[in-house]
Amino acid sequence: MIVITLTKVPPALRGDLTKWCQEIQTGVYVGHLNARIRDYLWERIITSIGRGEATMVYSAKGELGYEFRTTRRDYQVTDYDGIPLMTHLKVAPGTPQPGFSNAAKFRRAKIMANRNLNKQVPPTESPVVTLDLETTGLNLLKDQIIAIGAVKRTLTGEIATFERFIKPARVVPQSITDLTGITTEQLRERGLDLKVALEQLQTFVGDYPIVGYHFGFDENFLRQACQQNGLASLTNKMVDLQPIVQRVELFLDNYRLATVLKKYGIKNQRPHNALADAQATWQLADHLIKNGDFRI
Incomplete structure (x- = not known):
């Protein structure tokens, strides 16, 4: 069994997935594929996903009985003593932190200066x-x-x-x-x-x-x-x-x-x-x- 969820991906990718899986809800696909086809399908997703996000869950031998892969920015797959865990990140990497430190003020001033320069370029x-x-x-x-x-x-x-x-x-x-x-x-x-x-x-x-x-x-x-x-x-x-x-x-x-x-x-x-x-x-x-x- 394999489950794939997609968000904000190109329509062509959604259509491509229907060749292999059944879309039971918008952006949610279910199928039964062997490991080779599963890996091939994930590669197809990665190369066609654009700026969207994808998560794949599939049956596997192990204590949990399943494993998963994801491209989501707010989650990270973590191996904990051989057990894959989906770690939720309170702040996605690269997300600006709120506040007005001196560094933040300096960066904002630099951005505004660059914008003014861009107008002349x-x-x-x-x-x-x-x-x-x-x-x-x-x-x-x-x-x-x-x-x-x-x-x-x-x-x-x-x-x-x-x-x-x-x-x-x-x-x-x-x-x-x-x-x-x-x-x-x-x-x-x-x-x-x-x-x-x-x-x-x-x-x-x-x-x-x-x-x-x-x-x-x-x-x-x-x-x-x-x-x-x-x-x-x-x-x-x-x-x-x-x-x-x-x-x-x-x-x-x-x-x-x-x-x-x-x-x-x-x-x-x-x-x-x-x-x-x-x-x-x-x-x-x-x-x-x-x-x-x-x-x-």
């Missing part, structure tokens, strides 16, 4: 960070981030790049090495601890808006990684370019990043390289901004 020079991740797979609970790439345009128009590799907790699957060119040996030699890389990323992006392509996947992995490492989740404005492109370009054969880049004449010399993908996404965002289709 032409749309084509809007400050923005594009971000891309490479992971060992699609499973939010079992797989890990192995590379982070980002490109930043500052308020003054300067361009900066960020690239970090992450020490692996396990051997990188051969299929991922074939896809990305990243090997276990490379990560062991050049990789940082994930927590250190995330802290450096947070410093790099600051409070700039973060843009990605098919970004729900990356956003979920980032949030999970921050929770697991005791860090506050990024509270920056997050923008997924895919829905924007789908609205603007109605007649593309598909909306994979490679197809969209070709449409806009953007060359990505190293697909599935985090920094190269972030650079290509930056060029795409720049095209959309200049065309008036996207504004930060």
Whole structure:
């Protein structure tokens, strides 16, 4: 037995789930699937969830007789002596705390100053960070981030790049090495601890808006990684370019990043390289901004 609950997800994902499960109530799906199909279905959910949330409960051997997975921000799955528990977080990671400390006043003053500066910045020079991740797979609970790439345009128009590799907790699957060119040996030699890389990323992006392509996947992995490492989740404005492109370009054969880049004449010399993908996404965002289709 398997139960899946969805909130605020794209309609296409709801329709996709009805191929495997029965919707007994809005956003609640029930089915009977084997482990392989169950894991495959969860991967489909993660890659298609957008900014929505999902929870899956399924039968499993153990004291409870079931296990669960979730992408919810206000809950965290915790392993307690082999027993999975759903921990309710009183404050979701990254949620601003009420109050007016000096730090809060300083931050508010900085935001207001940036807003005033933004009014003077032409749309084509809007400050923005594009971000891309490479992971060992699609499973939010079992797989890990192995590379982070980002490109930043500052308020003054300067361009900066960020690239970090992450020490692996396990051997990188051969299929991922074939896809990305990243090997276990490379990560062991050049990789940082994930927590250190995330802290450096947070410093790099600051409070700039973060843009990605098919970004729900990356956003979920980032949030999970921050929770697991005791860090506050990024509270920056997050923008997924895919829905924007789908609205603007109605007649593309598909909306994979490679197809969209070709449409806009953007060359990505190293697909599935985090920094190269972030650079290509930056060029795409720049095209959309200049065309008036996207504004930060």
